[in-house]
């Protein structure tokens with residue numbers, strides 16, 4: 001039976017030529033399917049929840065500017081989503097302008113806020129008094145130069161000249177030449193995929209109250225099970241000053257005993273835990289697990305307890 005239109009469609013931040021599109025190009029299942037270009041993360045995730053697409057590719061973190069707050073907030077507030085994969089894209093930026101423009105002509109720059117933040121050093125040194133107009137994506141920034149343009153130049157991916165007739169005024173303007181952005185592929189809630197031995201688990205959790213030591217207590221849930229974190233960020237919940245939720249990535253899979261046990265501890269402690277998914281790591285790195293936190297250590301301990309309860313003689 002042919003796939004339904006939903007199964008055939010993947011949403012991504014467009015238009016064509018964005019880094020998000022480069023991330024989607026890494027997904028084998030998405031090849032040959034329809035790619036739906038959208039304007040923001042909320043629209044991409046809305047497509048998934050409302051059945052217009054089977055999955056959405058969204059930027060979640062970058063190595064220069066940290067977590068993408070719009071993504072973290074959308075994942076915290078839109079229920080029914082699962083992260084099913086992680087993809088890394090090296091990002092660097094060029095400054096482009098309509099043909100004939102020189103650097104000396106540039107007063108106002110159109111740029112995606114995340115890209116803009118990653119070029120602050122170059123901009124400070126070369127265009128100290130510029131103005132900034134935010135764009136919905138790196139490619140939208142460049143495209144805006146042809147539409148009722150208020151900006152003289154745009155920050156864009158290096159491949160932009162394949163899509164638009166623009167002059168490159170400066171190359172490699174990112175603060176870090178090795179910058180990497182992490183993208184996640186998000187589907188509707190589905191059973192977790194098998195473990196690969198090189199997995200990550202993403203969650204969002206709130207603290208029960210604002211008493212001393214609560215954050216430490218939350219982190220102890222992971223520390224006492226030997227679970228390493230690869231990301232922790234706080235985001236304001238938004239209802240009052242001083243209330244935060246924590247976006248956390250754990251090394252391991254929910255089917256790893258140590259991760260499952262940590263999640264049970266977290267669930268008992270936190271009034272609100274969102275499980276975003278367990279999925280294969282993009283870098284395929286395998287965590288080092290101390291023997292007392294390996295699966296067998298947990299199952300042996302459970303067998304021991306069961307034996308005690310059943311009155312079995314000590315082994």
Ligand SMILES: O=C(O)C(=O)Cc1ccccc1
Pocket residue numbers: 013017018019020021059062091112114115136137138139157181
């Ligand atoms: O995908 C893009 O090109 C975007 O506009 C989002 C973005 C911004 C900065 C770094 C990576 C992705």
